[in-house]
Amino acid sequence: MKKLIVIGSGAACAFALSAVLGTGVAAADDYAGQSYADASSAASDNGLTVVVASRVGDKVSEDECLVVRSQDAPFTSAIDGAGVEDTVQFYLNCNAGVASATTPGNSMASAVGRETRAAEEEAAAAQNEQDQLAEAGETPGATISLPEG
Numbered sequence: 001m002k003k004l005i006v007i008g009s010g011a012a013c014a015f016a017l018s019a020v021l022g023t024g025v026a027a028a029d030d031y032a033g034q035s036y037a038d039a040s041s042a043a044s045d046n047g048l049t050v051v052v053a054s055r056v057g058d059k060v061s062e063d064e065c066l067v068v069r070s071q072d073a074p075f076t077s078a079i080d081g082a083g084v085e086d087t088v089q090f091y092l093n094c095n096a097g098v099a100s101a102t103t104p105g106n107s108m109a110s111a112v113g114r115e116t117r118a119a120e121e122e123a124a125a126a127q128n129e130q131d132q133l134a135e136a137g138e139t140p141g142a143t144i145s146l147p148e149g
Contacts, residue, residue: 031070037063057095065092
């Protein structure tokens with residue numbers, strides 16, 4: 001019986017300690033999930049200087065890179081240890097939108113991968129429709145005028 005009480009009280013203490021120390025409260029990242037072009041524009045509009053802290057991949061241009069996370073100032077400069085203000089660091093993923101057998105990218109199991117694939121399929125369908133209309137000699141949104149009479 002004493003072993004059960006000791007084990008039970010140990011588990012209760014461990015639970016209480018984890019609740020007190022915890023992992024902290026996660027803050028929302030205003031820039032994560034956006035393209036670098038959109039996120040840097042938004043940060044600049046907010047009066048922040050943008051610094052690329054890290055970059056993974058090289059399959060897309062920098063403007064098309066995905067901001068994985070960002071870190072707002074204040075933080076200490078890695079160069080001279082001075083405090084930095086009015087700056088945001090971006091961590092970029094510059095791989096392809098969706099991974100394939102030969103190209104690194106986002107997994108189809110991730111939300112970003114599924115959204116990217118859906119956008120690619122939608123763009124391909126729209127292009128296919130435009131191609132079919134062009135082959136038929138029609139222009140999207142055009143009207144045909146017939147002579148009166």
